[in-house]
Amino acid sequence: xxxxFLRKLIAIIVQIIVLVIIFVVFRSxxxxxxxxxxxxxxxxxxxxxxxxxxxxRLTDIVKKYRNAQFEELLKEVKVTDWYDxxxxxxxxxFYKIVLDIYNKEKxxxxxKVFLKGFFEGSLEYDEALDDFQDVKxxxxxxxxxxx
Numbered sequence: 001x002x003x004x005f006l007r008k009l010i011a012i013i014v015q016i017i018v019l020v021i022i023f024v025v026f027r028s029x030x031x032x033x034x035x036x037x038x039x040x041x042x043x044x045x046x047x048x049x050x051x052x053x054x055x056x057r058l059t060d061i062v063k064k065y066r067n068a069q070f071e072e073l074l075k076e077v078k079v080t081d082w083y084d085x086x087x088x089x090x091x092x093x094f095y096k097i098v099l100d101i102y103n104k105e106k107x108x109x110x111x112k113v114f115l116k117g118f119f120e121g122s123l124e125y126d127e128a129l130d131d132f133q134d135v136k137x138x139x140x141x142x143x144x145x146x147x
Contacts, residue, residue: 055083058098058118061111065101073097092132095122095139103142119143 059082062070074080077090085091101107102115119139122129129136 054114054118055081057114058082061107061115062098062101065105066097069097088131091126092129092135095129095135099135099139099142116143 062082070082073090073093074082077085077087079085082094085094098115098118102112102119107115120143123136123139129139
């Protein structure tokens with residue numbers, strides 16, 4: 001009789017310990033998931049915010065130095081923002097405007113570095129430039145020859 005009571009008591013204690021361990025594991029896992037999810041959401045929001053700021057900054061630079069050409073291009077293409085341009089030939093016209101600013105205007109160091117980064121990213125990721133090798137080469141030469 002005493003032996004079966006001891007076995008039941010040990011079984012109950014083991015079950016309680018297992019439940020406590022499961023509770024602790026789920027609780028810590030919930031905390032880790034919450035922490036990870038909040039970081040990933042914050043990361044994607046900040047990326048979207050950075051992209052929006054970069055688009056705004058490029059628009060501001062172009063408007064500052066070539067507003068008339070820029071507005072004329074937007075009217076011709078019938079869009080309100082440069083990043084909505086879908087036609088490759090019109091995209092190249094925009095690149096030429098920005099390249100003209102990069103080559104001929106006295107820019108601040110920050111603006112010069114920003115435009116250089118814009119061109120490097122465009123050369124790497126924009127497939128529209130692949131069809132227009134002359135513009136692509138002109139951009140490469142401008143970036144490489146910059147002192």
